[in-house]
Amino acid sequence: MNAHDTADRSRLTRRRFGLLLAAACAGSARAHGTRAGELAIDHPYATPTPAGLATGAVYFRKIENRGRQADRLLGASTPRAERVEVHLSTMDGNVMRMRAIEALELPAGASVRLRHGEAGAHLMLFGLSAPLRDGERFPLTLRFEHAGTVEVTVWVQRPRKSAGGHEH
Numbered sequence: 354m355n356a357h358d359t360a361d362r363s364r365l366t367r368r369r370f371g372l373l374l375a376a377a378c379a380g381s382a383r384a385h386g387t388r389a390g391e392l393a394i395d396h397p398y399a400t401p402t403p404a405g406l407a408t409g410a411v412y413f414r415k416i417e418n419r420g421r422q423a424d425r426l427l428g429a430s431t432p433r434a435e436r437v438e439v440h441l442s443t444m445d446g447n448v449m450r451m452r453a454i455e456a457l458e459l460p461a462g463a464s465v466r467l468r469h470g471e472a473g474a475h476l477m478l479f480g481l482s483a484p485l486r487d488g489e490r491f492p493l494t495l496r497f498e499h500a501g502t503v504e505v506t507v508w509v510q511r512p513r514k515s516a517g518g519h520e521h
């Protein structure tokens with residue numbers, strides 16, 4: 354099987370799972386998700402941003418790698434921002450610190466959380482064209498080393514409880 358076959362098949366699989374997920378989510382306005390090959394991308398979301406702030410962050414409930422091969426999230430892009438970086442935040446005492454990383458490792462058979470208010474990874478948006486408003490949805494294209502590129506829809510929503518935000 355050549356690379357093309359794999360890509361075509363993964364596109365087909367993605368479409369099929371996309372339909373299944375759309376059907377599964379029809380009854381629920383609270384969560385959404387996308388399949389990309391062996392990856393299940395669960396609930397991409399962003400928190401609203403105040404006027405005048407040109408940066409925002411995108412989180413995920415989790416990205417699950419159901420395959421036997423490790424993958425990596427290499428980057429992302431969106432029409433809503435000039436630039437997207439993969440960030441890793443760590444707790445330093447009581448202060449959450451973050452830095453850009455080259456890629457986020459997605460080990461085989463593992464789930465990686467990328468949630469607001471938790472130490473871990475998120476995507477940072479730079480040069481927002483306009484503030485992210487509560488209830489808004491926007492497209493984001495993710496780039497994975499093996500699963501390729503996949504477009505997801507980001508839901509802008511207020512965090513359920515005010516877990517500590519993060520500073521740059």
Ligand SMILES: [Cu+2]
Nearest residue numbers: 410440451477
């Ligand atoms: Cu960040």
